[in-house]
Amino acid sequence: MTLRILSTININYGTASLEAEAQCVVSTRQFLPEDHANFCRKIVSSPPTVRSADYNNRQAGGVKFMTASNWESARRNWTVTLMFALTAAVAVSVVPWYGISHGFHAAAWMWFALLLSANELAITCGYHRLFAHATYEARPALKVAYLLFGAMALQNSALVWSAGHRTHHRYIDDPERDPYCARRGFWFSHIGWMLRNYPSGDPDLSTVRDLQRDPWVMWQHRHYLPLTLIMNFGVPLLIGWASGDILGVFLLAGILRLVVSHHLTFCINSLAHIVGIQPYTDENTARDNAVVALLTFGEGYHNFHHMFAHDYRNGVRWWQWDPSKWFIYTMHWIGLTTDLKRVPWFKIRRALLDNQFRRAERQLARRTGGAQQIEQLRRRIAEEYETFCRAVTAWTQLRDQWLQETRRAMIERWERALLQSRFKELEYGLQLQSRRMRALSAQLG
Numbered sequence: 001m002t003l004r005i006l007s008t009i010n011i012n013y014g015t016a017s018l019e020a021e022a023q024c025v026v027s028t029r030q031f032l033p034e035d036h037a038n039f040c041r042k043i044v045s046s047p048p049t050v051r052s053a054d055y056n057n058r059q060a061g062g063v064k065f066m067t068a069s070n071w072e073s074a075r076r077n078w079t080v081t082l083m084f085a086l087t088a089a090v091a092v093s094v095v096p097w098y099g100i101s102h103g104f105h106a107a108a109w110m111w112f113a114l115l116l117s118a119n120e121l122a123i124t125c126g127y128h129r130l131f132a133h134a135t136y137e138a139r140p141a142l143k144v145a146y147l148l149f150g151a152m153a154l155q156n157s158a159l160v161w162s163a164g165h166r167t168h169h170r171y172i173d174d175p176e177r178d179p180y181c182a183r184r185g186f187w188f189s190h191i192g193w194m195l196r197n198y199p200s201g202d203p204d205l206s207t208v209r210d211l212q213r214d215p216w217v218m219w220q221h222r223h224y225l226p227l228t229l230i231m232n233f234g235v236p237l238l239i240g241w242a243s244g245d246i247l248g249v250f251l252l253a254g255i256l257r258l259v260v261s262h263h264l265t266f267c268i269n270s271l272a273h274i275v276g277i278q279p280y281t282d283e284n285t286a287r288d289n290a291v292v293a294l295l296t297f298g299e300g301y302h303n304f305h306h307m308f309a310h311d312y313r314n315g316v317r318w319w320q321w322d323p324s325k326w327f328i329y330t331m332h333w334i335g336l337t338t339d340l341k342r343v344p345w346f347k348i349r350r351a352l353l354d355n356q357f358r359r360a361e362r363q364l365a366r367r368t369g370g371a372q373q374i375e376q377l378r379r380r381i382a383e384e385y386e387t388f389c390r391a392v393t394a395w396t397q398l399r400d401q402w403l404q405e406t407r408r409a410m411i412e413r414w415e416r417a418l419l420q421s422r423f424k425e426l427e428y429g430l431q432l433q434s435r436r437m438r439a440l441s442a443q444l445g
């Protein structure tokens, strides 16, 4: 026998409301009220998705993927629109024309690949995994490299980028709060969100107080425009001049590199929220997609990332294509990165299983006919769930025990150190006393 618990939590939040629904299936043979309570607590303690009455009404009307047309009253950002339009126009017209009429040297293609990789790594390893999520620590030399090539990628300063990205994680899929909400359609989440001054795109700098204390991040933020101009015009023109092909290198390593780099990164906000699988959670639109990972230096494992954003890896398995995690790890080996954060494997497996249980329950609810077979399946799922709950409880207890032991070991170490220094103090006192006595006996003759 199984028992299905459905709980709706409704909290008033100013004029808006926060609504969360928690469901869990437990066996009546082992009813776990604390399990349900934990489940509800997890949902309540997770960052609130605050939705206005207008949004709730639209959802009630069955609108799933909305178009940007609803928000077109926002003022167009002409600077950004023209920048994207002009660079894309040159990339699809002048670049092929020059290639056909003059031809590009191998060196120009090499610089294209090198600068594109530098831009992508600066965004994925630097802007994303270091500045936005603090999944590891980096030495200043590496930070400066990230900030320079990040400025070259022309995606705003690390400070503004991180503020927008933290908001994206916090309010994921909320059309009014998530800056690049995938529910507003492919075009909006890919590029549309930058073409107009949408209120959802306003960076909330209160979310990046830690970065405001970083002198290097603030240096890049304050000098963003000159840095961008130097990196996008100065560097390709200088390389072109040095290699004797100014226009060829500028077209490939300057313009084409910028357009390709833009759209590869934008795929993370669009495709990685629309196409792919959801092994860890289906509570949001984030998806794992190996093809997107191939295009985005490993950022395509986005379902895992939205579940465990504090892990420095996105492709968590050793065989998953994630050059960004390999780069961070290599830098760690060289000594340029430290404190790489990894989620324990048990937590990853727990998330996978948790998601499988939810899916199985939905599949079971959809099944028709064969009442006996359904009941049998239901019982098996309930048994598996019990085993799962027991394993989670045992793991939590073991972890608490380990934490206590670590704490105790630390205290013991500290006490031992304290004792040793006290011993040394006493020994030194005796040494001084012996010197004093020698001086005294010398006086006594």
Ligand SMILES: [Zn+2]
Binding pocket: 168, 268, 269, 273, 286, 302, 306
């Ligand atoms: Zn995302």
Ligand SMILES: [Zn+2]
Binding pocket: 128, 132, 133, 165, 169, 305, 309
């Ligand atoms: Zn992220």
